[in-house]
Amino acid sequence: MSDMTKTLTVDVSGPGITAFVMCTAAGFGTIQFVHSRVPLIAGIAAGIYLMFSIKVVQQWQRVAILRFGRYRGLRGPGLFLIVPIMDTLSRFVDQRVRVSTVTAESTLTRDTVPVNVDAIVFWLVWNAEKSILEVENFTDAINMSAQTALRESIGRHELAQMITERESMGQQLQLILDAKTNPWGITVQSVEIRDVRIPQALENAMSQQAQAERERQARLILGDAETQVSIKFAEAARVYGDNPGALHLRAMNMLYEAMKEKGAMVIVPSTAVETMGLGGTLATAALRGER
DSSP states (O other): OOOOOOOOEEOOSSHOOOOOOOOOOHHHHHEEEOOOOOHHHHHHHHHHHHHHHHEOOTEEEEEEEEEEEEEEEEOOOOEEEEOTTEEEEEEOEEEEOOOEEEEEEEOOOOSOEEEEEEEEEEEEEOOOOHHHHHHHHHHHHHHHHHHHHHHHHHHSOOOHHHHHHHHHHHHHHHHHHHHHHHGGGGEEEEEEEEEEEOOHHHHHHHHHHHHHHHHHHHHHHHHEEEEEEEEHHHHHHHHHHHOOHHHHHHHHHHHHHHHHHOOOOOOOOHHHHTTTHHHHHHHHHHHHHHH
């Protein structure tokens, strides 16, 4: 009977070393060593668990944890763990100031003028819990509410008010939106009317109207000036009528000014000067002194 080689497979992990010694003593000819897969599988499972359970929230963000659909609380900022399958996360809520652009196209004003208005809304989430639990999509809710409020405000104002009172209109919109969004944990900080556009034909008509108004005002100002001048002339005529000597002096003064500015020579008959009396004498002396 031939000798048979005895073979034994030994797991070197755990008690495998002790089995190796005992087998050597028993006279096994061949010993095959194998590694156990249990630690490897456990490590892979732990890695997958941590991959799905570790979550990170940025400094400006908050997120809600729901365990089997029930609200458990807010998390963030920083690192936290969840239980996969049991826990789910809501959408991440950004608590920084946000800017939304709102447009109202072809909206009629109080005086039935179609306008296109662009506005900017500055808002932020001050209570992340309410914004998650009280409204489905607060971003869409803010945009739709702002657009509706803008259209309503346009209908309550005339075109001239919208152009000249943009700041007050923005303040009214801010109060309306803030009252509506506060129950959602959102506050509207300010609303600014960026642009008010009207049809081109109406813009041309308004330009012509403004030009005609400026011309009317210019003519009124000129008429007022003529009236004031005529009043002064009437007063001067009464003064000269009561004092002929003053009128003669004024006439000689005008002659003197004409000669002084243009360098011309004016010949006045001596009979005309003599009839001026004292005024003529003074004027003649002045003319002689100038010469």
